[in-house]
Amino acid sequence: MPALAEGVARFRRDVFPAKAELYARLATHHDPHALFIGCSDARVVPELLTGAEPGDLFVIRTAGNLVPAHGLAADGVAASIEYAVAVLGVRSIVVCGHSACGAMTALAEGHDLGGAPAVAAWLRHADASRARAANDGGVPALVRENVRAQLANLATHPSVARALAAGEVALHGWVFDIAAGRVEDLTGADDGEGPATPQPRRADRRPTPHPGP
């Protein structure tokens, strides 16, 4: 905890003053241009690897960057997706997997999750990912197929389906290689310069401030 408190003090002292103007605007405006769905893994830091500023990304992080398909039960991930797409009007949604993912490793290598029943239950949302991945592809293949499977799950959410049908949102699948510091775009042409540039936010949504959540 001391490290976190020191970090807050450092933010107040070194970071906030330099961004005071930005934060003054953000106090009354919340208009991120992209929804970033990544793994909870501490090594995958969305703002750092995309060069994003505060206010740029609406972020959901789950173990294994899993996105449960649309269902009728109350679901925090679904609520966050709907808020980002239907209320904030993000133009891009990225599902980002990563190398050495603990969740994907547990699945690919058949780890015993008897001592972590909630994890085991949550990872059932990757059943389709496992079905898609070749048995001999190991963790890297599962990471990639999992991103594709979660993009498919994402598209089952009504807000996303509606935005896709209207051409108002684009979906991207990325894999972040921790050792190389490189992002591979599974959904677009890879020109070696990194993933496709997220589109600017919808102009018609921009003037409306959204302070939450």
Ligand SMILES: [Zn+2]
């Ligand atoms: Zn992970």
